[in-house]
Amino acid sequence: MTLFRHLRASWRPLSSSSSSLACVVSKRFINTKPATFSNIQYELINRPSAYHLDHLSPTNAKLLSVSLGDNLFDNSHSHHHQPPSFSAATQTLPQGYHLVYFPPAHPTAVLLPDGTDEAHAPGPPFTRRVWAGGSIRFHPGWQSKLALDGGPALCLETIEDVRIKGVPPSWNAGTGNMPGVGEKVFVDVRRQYTGLKQGHSRVEDVIDKQNKEVDVGGHAAQLVRETVREPAIEEWRTLCFMTPKSAEEAKRDAEDGERRVIRAPSYEPTYTLSFTPTPALLFRFSALTFNAHAIHLDRHHCRHIEGYRDLLVHGPLLLTLLLTALRNAILQQQGQSATTREPESAPSLPDSVKSLDYRNLAPVYVNEELKICVRAPAPTAAAAEGKGDKKWDVWIVGPTGGLCVKGSAIIE
Structure with missing residues (x-):
């Protein structure tokens, strides 16, 4: 058959x-x-x-930058985030x-x-x-x-x-x-x-x-x-x-939370970015990606059908955050301000992400602070001369310190 x-x-x-x-x-x-x-x-x-x-069109990129801007870019001098200017010279x-x-x-x-x-x-x-x-x-x-x-x-x-x-x-x-x-x-x-x-x-x-x-x-x-x-x-x-899941299983899982907490890496990051995803951000990212999945939008569905205690952050949004943190860490290593540079400038840097591999290990929830951590490799003679690719570690931990996402990137 x-x-x-x-x-x-x-x-x-x-x-x-x-x-x-x-x-x-x-x-x-x-x-x-x-x-x-x-x-x-x-x-x-x-x-x-x-x-x-x-x-x-630059429109979607602008809207994503505006949505992420309050958390990822420098707003210390203004209550209103100004979207990055995607001018003719910087349309990367x-x-x-x-x-x-x-x-x-x-x-x-x-x-x-x-x-x-x-x-x-x-x-x-x-x-x-x-x-x-x-x-x-x-x-x-x-x-x-x-x-x-x-x-x-x-x-x-x-x-x-x-x-x-x-x-x-x-x-x-x-x-x-x-x-x-x-x-x-x-x-x-x-x-x-x-x-x-x-x-x-x-x-x-x-x-x-x-x-x-x-x-x-x-x-x-x-x-x-x-x-x-x-x-x-x-x-x-x-x-x-x-x-x-049965109704009983979903209720139990939503109330009990995560049964297994994965330990974060023991080594110290060289760059950390704190970020709290909000319901408004999840809605905006769903709209930008034409994604109607209820786990990002409907709390009742999350708790009573899926067994999650709250809305989940999108997988592609987490990928965007990993790449953003890597960009900021590269800028920091090069002695530039990671919060004052516009995101479209990143690919023109001498160093940028060549590849990234990652695994989502635990749910990441709305309204819970997460930390995106980056660890640059130890300096070498070849790196000092600008030769060869470099492997960077990147990971995300939740509010209790448990590991949620783990990845590694090759920087060139």
């Missing part, structure tokens, strides 16, 4: 004036029971890639700010009950999801390929791997037994970003302007693959899908 699902991928304009397009996946039809993990894995990996076209996309572009454009009617979409979901019984971690690579010349000049840019999104963890010894993926309560499915999604400065009209030409379907498996897909052969940024996201 196998698991069959009917998938249909099509290019669809969001509206007559929209600048963002996406690959739309239709509803699923499951014809066989039970669903083995092998079936789930095969179906997910073989889903068609999604293509997101956006135009890199700040590292991490690509996360507020290329949103998934799923119609509201097809969203799942928790506000998420089906694009990466394995389906029931794995109906709860969180962002478990990932990695990001900034390739040489990425700044020029993704300039904030209003030009078109493309994101290619592909499911690369699917894993299941927490499987009891008695469960065999080949026997047809259903996954038990407590198992988790991890879905690795690869995103490749690049600008369409040269020949972007070829890609746009294959998009049907009359809202008709396009064969994304043919000419359009080949053009997209050619476009992202040398991406500006590559990002891997690991999404964790879990089984539902």
